[in-house]
Amino acid sequence: MTAEPVTASIHIDAPPERVYEYFTRPEALVRWMGEYAVLEPEPGGQFTVDILGTPVRGRYLELDPPHGLLIAWGYAGAGRLPPGASIVEVRLTADGTGTRVDLEHRDLPPAQQPGHTAGWTHYLARLAGAAAETTEAAAPDPGMPQVQRLTHTVGNA
């Protein structure tokens, strides 16, 4: 049982070949998502990006340049959506001189699991804080001391 997929679409005034690179080249990806990325754009290759301290961890599942790609998507330290647990599908369709981007994020867990809130409280607070500061180029993340702390109760239990 999973939640309804999240979908989002946009038109970009550039050909699919160019838009595609923004999902596979680290320096292009961090122009729109995250501050740090390690990408291995091949089936099974890692998809690692830190977004304001939120560690997105997953893998490329399928690549079909420049038409689209399939990425397994999750978060390190997040019990609700562990690394690679959900699927992000990106479709790029030539549309005039530009590209239509259709994104679907699916296989999401149905609801908040009690007991797995800590990581998300941290992530959401960070993202909300960043959104409040500025919509463009948010400040780099100084680190993730809070996430380190989350593990201490587990070790002592």
Next chain:
Amino acid sequence: MSEAAFHALAEPHRRRILRMLRDEPRSVNEIAGQFDISQQAVSQHLKVLNNAGLVAVSRQGQRRLYVVRPEGLGVLRDFLAEFWPARLERLKLAVEQDRSAEEDHDG
């Protein structure tokens, strides 16, 4: 995540309060003891967090303890439903900016 929750989390004191409550339930006094701001101000922040559904009050005997309300954080889906459209907007900006910069360069 709802608009109210996002607004509530946009304030640094409220984020700090939420982090404190994440570790264990606390009373207003206990929370205020960790801040330089007045207890009244802390109460006000708790009210905003409460209205946003992020915290709840748990009564233990005479004590009123504030606890994190996990379902109030919104399901992950709500978060992503705001995340992806915003990211695609930035993708569009980045691609189109890079493109015009390159065209300027090419003459």
